[in-house]
Amino acid sequence: MLFQMMQVGPLAVNCYIVGDDKTREVLVIDPGGHARQIHEMVQNLRVRVTGIVLTHAHFDHVLGIEALKRATGAPLYVGADEKFMYEHMTEQGKTFGIAVPPLPDPEHWVNEGDVIRAGNFELQVLSAPGHSPGSIALYNAENGVVFVGDVLMRGTIGRTDFEGGSMEELLRSIRTKLYTLPDATQVYSGHGPMTTIGEEKRMNPFTQNYV
Ligand SMILES: [Zn+2]
Incomplete structure (x- = not known):
């Protein structure tokens, strides 16, 4: 697996470049700026x-999309249930005092079970609402890695006080979609350091009642 991470944008979003180390085709997850x-x-x-893949349509995760898409010509993948959030980005940006440039239309609205490919590298789409209505996680079983956006972070969970957020849904997503993955699965979040599913099951105070 080809893997590179960089922090981008005004809120230090983790942007991941992942893909096939033989064909050198990659997906860029959450180009939140820069x-x-x-x-x-x-x-x-x-x-x-x-491909450019968005875990969810919060303004801090999208600021680099337009320019990166123009530079690479790559198609954009966004969760189908995130359509409303994506299409109301200008209003969302205003709430935070940030001017969000116009966003390109995604080529692919993805759902649970869809697979996004770069060469022979595959990301399986897991629907994981709660932090936002159409949040998705992206799982690669072969390498035991999952990219979770702001659903789960080391020692904490995503906020649910934004529009369309739900604590109940978020905890259900974590329990049924993430905590069912193997304990050794490496978890790469939208903010902060890497963790593992097993570590979060043991240590995350917000999900203790669910293990
Ligand atoms: Zn977010």
């Missing part, structure tokens, strides 16, 4: 971006 730096990284790695 599109030029992401594109430079892509060029330095000598990889080709075959």
